[in-house]
Amino acid sequence: MICTKRIKEKNFQENGGKILKNQRVRIFSEAELVKATNNYADDRKLGEGSFGSVYNGVLTDNTVVAVKKSKGVDKAQMNEEFQKEMSIVSQVNHKNVVKLLGLCLETKVPLLVYEFISNGTLSKHIHDKGSRILASWTNRLRVASEVALALDYLHSLADPPVIHGDVKSVNILLDNNSTAKVADFGASVLMSPGQTNILATKIQGTLGYLDPEYLMTGILTVQSDVYSFGVVLVELLTGEMPNSISKSGEKRNVIQHFISALENNHLFKMLDFQTADEGEMDEIEAVAELAKGCLNSMGVNRPTMKEVSDELAKLKALHQKSLAQQNSEETDHLLGESSQSFCKNASPPMNQSQTVISLQIENYTHSN
Template sequence: MSDGNPCSGSGCCQTSIPKGLKSLNYSLSSLNHYTNVSDFNPYWPLSRKPKYGKDAYRTDIVIEWVVKNETCEQAKANRSAYACGANANCTYPESGQGYRCLCNEGFEGNPYLQEGCLDIDECKDPESYPCHGRCKNTIGNYKCRCLLGMYGDGKIGCQGLGIITLITSILLVIICVLLYMMCKKRKKDRNFRENGGMVLKHQRKLGEGGFGSVYRGVLADDVQVAVKKFKGVDKAQMNEEFQKEMGVVSQVNHKNVVKLLGLCLETKVPLLVYEFISNGTLFKHIHDKTSQLLASWSNRLRIASEIALALNYLHSLADPPIIHGDVKSVNILLDNNHTAKVADFGASVLISSDQTIIATKIQGTLGYLDPEYLMTGFLTARSDVFSFGVVLVELLTGEKQNSSSSSGEKRNLIQHFISALETNNLFRILDLQAADEGEMDEIEAVAELAKGCLNSMGVNRPTMKEVSDELSKLKDLHQKSWAQQNSDETDYLLSRYQMLCLSHLSFNHLSFSHSASATCQRE
């Protein structure tokens, strides 16, 4: 046989396999009944030459085949006719002529189909693919890592570390992690300080309530705003609270109610943007003794009247009417002009005229809550009246609900106030001094009004309109009295001055008449 023609026809045969062939039958025969078989026959051992007849040995047949009589380079050059699929490679048969296909290492299947060679999961066949640690399959291969405390190639074998070496390694890992965390924290702290974080930490958060936190912000045009960020147990509850407050504040437009400027829906948590009220809460000015805003009765009376105006607007003039639900001194803000602004509508509800709300849960702040609402769950406009009565008592006494007496015992502010009023000891518990008898009368009138607001039965309390009208009347009388007093004092000072001038002119008539006259005219 020659290299160019491995099968010469002597002792072998060669034929092509036509396309679409499903089976092949062949038969062997011999002219001399297998008596003259050449020694080069690779399939029949010389000692076991086949016999003719039924006792003849079976023969072994080897079919050598190729896809096409081309080299791999020639086959790959024509991609449309190239027979090997993905994850398969071109290979040569033993004869050296033509090419065949074989799945790449780590793959198995039919290499002649486009996706015929599939990845072998070596981890599922540990007998063929040994692993002495943790096995992880990869595309075309697998990884084997030694277990903790061991080292080496997991595919070959792992060796154990000494106990001291193991402990040392674990400690080194822990120390490295701690050092990394410390460096990261220091970097964050440094960035926080460099970006004014300490100032923001103490000044940017304005307050926090049951429904969210309020932060101070600045818009692009340097307008300061208060941003309410809602919070909730879940997303649905948070969205419900946001939509409820949005529905309430969008109905409100009053000079003594904090204005809604806008909202943000593109953030993860919904935000409401309110006007920023710069002068703090009424609670702060009542209980911070360094504040001088409430030193005069006129300011206290004016602020009380402005709060009542806002609540009356919510109950009577808003469409539909609104119950605030959480009236307290913390929710009353004061602007640069010390004008009162009612804020925080997280507990507010919209109602139809004269309708009572049956609450599914009690909301508000203890100490300000209507006791009737607490017992029955019925929220009405008179519930706001009770809460406003508590604010009036705070304004009058300067004390907090459930404050301590001089002996250190806890006492109920409302009961203490009503007891003092009924025993004619009101002026002993006040937080201010009346300037004159007229102010004393006004303070007593406001105290009686507060007592009416604090009636345990809602039906016996005045409406917010009645409260507002009474306070407005007292405020107007106070302003007229103040104006009259100023006018009388001015007249008195002018008359005294004229008398002094006349006396001066008479005494120095001869020497200083011209000079004195000129002085009086200038002054």
């Protein structure tokens, strides 16, 4: 028992416990998280990645959390990954970025404790045909706008700026209000003031979403995130993963197919949802053109995330205005129909002479 306590204290010190105690994050004990996750039971596992697994946990105050536990294969490497992710997420504060609640330093490789996002990944809702969250263009446009806002924040407003490094639909979560939250900063890097790129020691990210320029040069830039976001936009529009399998069983490059369809006016054959009207189709085409710009093979020719975010915000505002106008017209139409129906069913008003005659007949009847 004493030996175990000493090991925990040693791990705590080695993992920077004294320094991290001063950070605005909660320090959890190992016992708290073991209890919260039912000793990391398989039925509590939310997902698995290169870093490790994420488990659903319930704290003693009934707060639901997501606990990120490393695979623990290489302590030095895992600690480096942890320190990097912790340094990024502890300083990030945005409504569309998953929030770090705290960490545990008593284990060999520290554990990260995040807010629990209840509705799962964007990928799940795109590819699960039973999900209704993305059935409408309204929700797809809103989610795209929220993710762009988060990435713009990381690139332009976080101090220091952050390159996410692994933007994909699996790393975007939806909460109980279907609000998008960018997650998983295991491949992310912090940018020094004035720095525009990072020469990576190893290529990280997910094939299909990776910037081809980054793959060729090993140089990671904020424009690499822009490319990956372009792939997510295509996925939102078409419902297809970047490297999908065709009906004949062959792999096809969805990005090339998408750009070809857009250039040949066949875009709407690829859409994964029903459009309501011509106004929506114009918005969809604008988003498709934006995605095409993000997917330019040369990073310098891509828009910035700020430009992308601003454009999506404008389209979202126009869409909401159009919806409000439609609702107003429908209300006026219903009120008009209701008024006409009332007029048809109501008795015609009596003029003064009719009223007098009616009263005279009524009085005569009563007197007799």
